[in-house]
Amino acid sequence: MAEIERIVILTGAGISAESGIDTFRSAGGLWEQHRVEDVATPEGFARDPDLVLGFYDMRREALAKVQPNAAHHALARLEQEFAGELLLVTQNVDDLHERGGSRDVLHMHGELKSALCLSCEMRSPWDATMSDRPPCPVCQAPSLRPDVVWFGEMPYQMERIYAAIRQADLFVSIGTSGAVYPAAGFVRDALDCGAQTLELNLERSEGSHWFRHSRQGKAGDLVPDWVDEVLSAGG
Ligand code: BJW
Numbered sequence: 363m364a365e366i367e368r369i370v371i372l373t374g375a376g377i378s379a380e381s382g383i384d385t386f387r388s389a390g391g392l393w394e395q396h397r398v399e400d401v402a403t404p405e406g407f408a409r410d411p412d413l414v415l416g417f418y419d420m421r422r423e424a425l426a427k428v429q430p431n432a433a434h435h436a437l438a439r440l441e442q443e444f445a446g447e448l449l450l451v452t453q454n455v456d457d458l459h460e461r462g463g464s465r466d467v468l469h470m471h472g473e474l475k476s477a478l479c480l481s482c483e484m485r486s487p488w489d490a491t492m493s494d495r496p497p498c499p500v501c502q503a504p505s506l507r508p509d510v511v512w513f514g515e516m517p518y519q520m521e522r523i524y525a526a527i528r529q530a531d532l533f534v535s536i537g538t539s540g541a542v543y544p545a546a547g548f549v550r551d552a553l554d555c556g557a558q559t560l561e562l563n564l565e566r567s568e569g570s571h572w573f574r575h576s577r578q579g580k581a582g583d584l585v586p587d588w589v590d591e592v593l594s595a596g597g
Pocket of ligand 1: 374385471536539543562580
């Protein structure tokens, strides 16, 4: 741990579970309540925009009622106190990392509190509903969609992520099932580049065997302990 100078962290829905946000693939999770083809694909949006806009309005509204947990706060502390380089990549569209104190968060699957205009292609901060078809703040067209990455779409900032993984000494995956690519492939990219790999998850994920180390438990317990280890090793 003392030799670790560059860390890439990937987080998923599990890190926000203890804050009260549903994960996707757990029993009772979002994909049991809604068909993924209907609410998380461009084709689903084209078929029934009201359903999709309502789904994301509901999740944006729910976000206002939850708070970051100990795992989000611990990663913010790591960002502040770690002497080396850190890239925090999240698949989550919530803003709990930012509200937990992290300043530099790469949202590879977009953000609930951002709108993407299908007319002018601009992204705008967004805190209101979309199902009432408000105008784009930039071009005024009533063409907003949630600024999230659906299946078949390209995640954000892939070049920056791959560049950081190529340089990393340690890749850490927290609270993600490893079911969705390209994020699920990052551990193999990190291994290929000689990095240490660590998984912190409630249970072994689909890609668990790729990780050199795997710890099972709640993110709210595992992440603060791991951050203490990194910082006490002089990182
Ligand atoms: C806890 C816990 C606690 C619970 N503490 N842990 C290669 C092979 C096969 C298919 C593909 C492939 N490459 C691409 C594809 C196609 C597709 C894909 O992956 N399909 C799979 C179904 C196989 N991928 C795409 O289409 C992606 N685009 C793409 O690949 O573009 C081309 C490209 C080419 C080359 C390079 C780069 C790109 C886009 C994927 C978009 C995913 N979008 C969603 C919706 C976002 C908006 C929204 O939020 O609604 O993103 S789907 C959904 O899944 C969401 C999540 O970010 C993502 C991952 O889910 P996550 O976070 O892992 O949640 P869960 O629920 O699955 O797991 C939670 C985990 O936490 C569990 O393990 C629990 O045990 C654990 N947990 N409580 C710790 N307290």
